[in-house]
Amino acid sequence: MPRSWNDRALVAVLLARFVRARWGYRFRSRARFDAWQRRRLARFLRRLGTVPHYAGVAQPAGVELSALPVVDKGVLLEHFDGLNSRGVRLADALGVALEAERTRDFAPLVAGDLTVGLSSGTSGRRGAFLVSPRERMLWAGTVLARVLDRRSVGQLLRLWAPPVRIAFFLRAGGNLYESVASSRIRFSFHDLTEPFDTHVAALDASAAAGAGPHVLVAPASVLGALAERAHDGRLRIRPRLVISVAEVLEPEVAERIRREWGRTPRQVYQATEGLLALTCEHGSLHLNEESVHVEREWLDAERTRFTPIVTDFDRRTQIIARYRLDDVLRVDPAAPACPCGRVTTVLAAVDGRADAVLRFPHECGLREVELFPDVVRQAMAAASDAYADWRIRQRGLDLHVSLASPAPGAEARVHDLLERLLQSHEGRAVVVFDPWEAADPTVKARRIVREPARG
Ligand SMILES: [Zn+2]
Structure with a gap:
């Protein structure tokens, strides 16, 4: 099938980003990186005036980032129509996305060429996000460049070699990933709503049959389940690269895979x-600051844990400017520079969503005590020989544990x-203690959750 001019332009966008994300973006110092990022941010802010929601804020000469209000999911949904550059209405975007999820047909688009992503609605309303073909290519170029091992990249570039086979387990939203399918890459998609x-x-x-996947991509909990099947001898694949997506990768699961x-x-x-962080070849989880500017709302006096406020300057369709994520990230202020040479921030861990932080009254009754997920996981690990899996739910002042x-x-x-x-x-x-119930594979697995108080 002959490719249209538009398709070729998109492939060029993907390749350019692939090359840049793999071999480029090298900065001699953090100061140089910051200067580069400020220029990218300035360009993003100058464009902001073209989006209705920011028309009153952004002047032609641009505006300081700090002058923009911090937004969250609620604001994004409420002002959805004015926060995208294509005038798509929330009702239309949600309609398309829900229909796609219901029929498991991820081809439908809105406004001609936009993909709609749904954010998981663990608490209340689900969010919708618009992605243009250009943005999809930037995403795919970055992910492939940053996570593929040297052997897979070599195989990709040798046109006579067989394509790289990637097995992809996902809950929804295949469209994003199909954008990278080509003669050099074969994807097999595994829809998690079907029997595992x-x-x-x-x-x-x-x-x-000799056609097992070279690369295995799945949510962390699914990787754990696959490793278990492999251990039982029911799954004889030998992936040379294993990639965890969509969920927090816990140390125990990583160890099982290893x-x-x-x-x-x-x-x-x-x-x-957005694409927030990726592990480098040295195993450090770097913030994707080449595309996203991250402000930190510190949660502790030692400045090791923060809630990120992100501005994605790669995106032009749906504007993500000073968006507060519902996540807790951890850094180690004393960590040495990563040997990979990148100057971007290395995360010690993604501690999960903000509601994975348990909160109890202090003994004195006057203030609150916070139990961070890494601390709870560490405590649970001390008895890990006594159960196969665990889950904790805080309801009011009770800690419900299932083993x-x-x-x-x-x-x-x-x-x-x-x-x-x-x-x-x-x-x-x-x-x-509550009895154990098997997890629903279609729902994001979460070990620790503080449930909202019932009114
Ligand atoms: Zn690194």
Whole structure:
């Protein structure tokens, strides 16, 4: 099929970004990087006046970023029509996205060529995000350039070599990923709303036929489940690269993958709102500051944890300017520079969403105590030989714990661990045990959640 001029232009955008993200964007110092980013940001801010919502704020000469109001999901939904440059109405975008999710047909577009992404609505309304073909190509170019191993890139570039095979497990929104399918890359998509073991059998069969995936991409919890099947001998794939997307990759899951396939999983920290961080070849999770400007709202006096406020200067369709994410990120202020040579910020961890931080009254009753997810995970790890999996839900002042396949005495041990943790933080809560329920694979897996108080 002959490609149109437009298609060729898009492929050129992808290739240019691929080359730049793989071999370019090298800065001798953070100061030089900051200067470069300020120029990109200035250009973004000058364009802002063309979007109705910012028409009154942005002057032709541009405006300081700090002069813009901080927005959240609520504002984005309320002013959706004025916050995109194509005049798409929220109702139309949501209609298309929900229909696509219902029919599992991800081809539908809005306004001719825009893809709609839905953000997961763990609390209340779901958000919608518009992505143009150009933005899709920038995304794909960045992800491929940053996560593919040297061997896969070599195979991509040798036109006579077989295409790189990538198995992709996803919950929704295939359109974004199909944009990178070509004669050099073969994607197999595995829709997680279909029975999981059907996918496992299909993958195993492809591996037996010598066509197993070179690269495995899936949400962290799904990678964990696949590694388990591999351990049981039901899945005989040998991926040379394992990529975790969409969920927080917990240390235990990373370790299980390493044991099974001898590969340290690379992480793509991606929200519908943007591509926020990627692991480099040295295993450090770098903020994607080549596309996103990140302001930090510090959560602790030591300045190790923050909520990011992001401005995505790559995007022109839906404006993401000073958008507060519902996530907690962690940095290590004493960490040395990454040996990969990038000067962008290295995250110690993505601690998950803000509602994964448990909050209890202090013993004195006058203030609150916060238990961060990494601290809770660490405590739970001390009894990890006593259960297969765990989940914690805070409801009011109760801490509801569920353990999968608990060994005799597991509950008592976990009870002690959590009691000790609470005591060390001088917090007050009651630990309760609930029966384990298998997770729904179509829902984002979350180990720790503070449920909103019921009114
Ligand atoms: Zn690095």
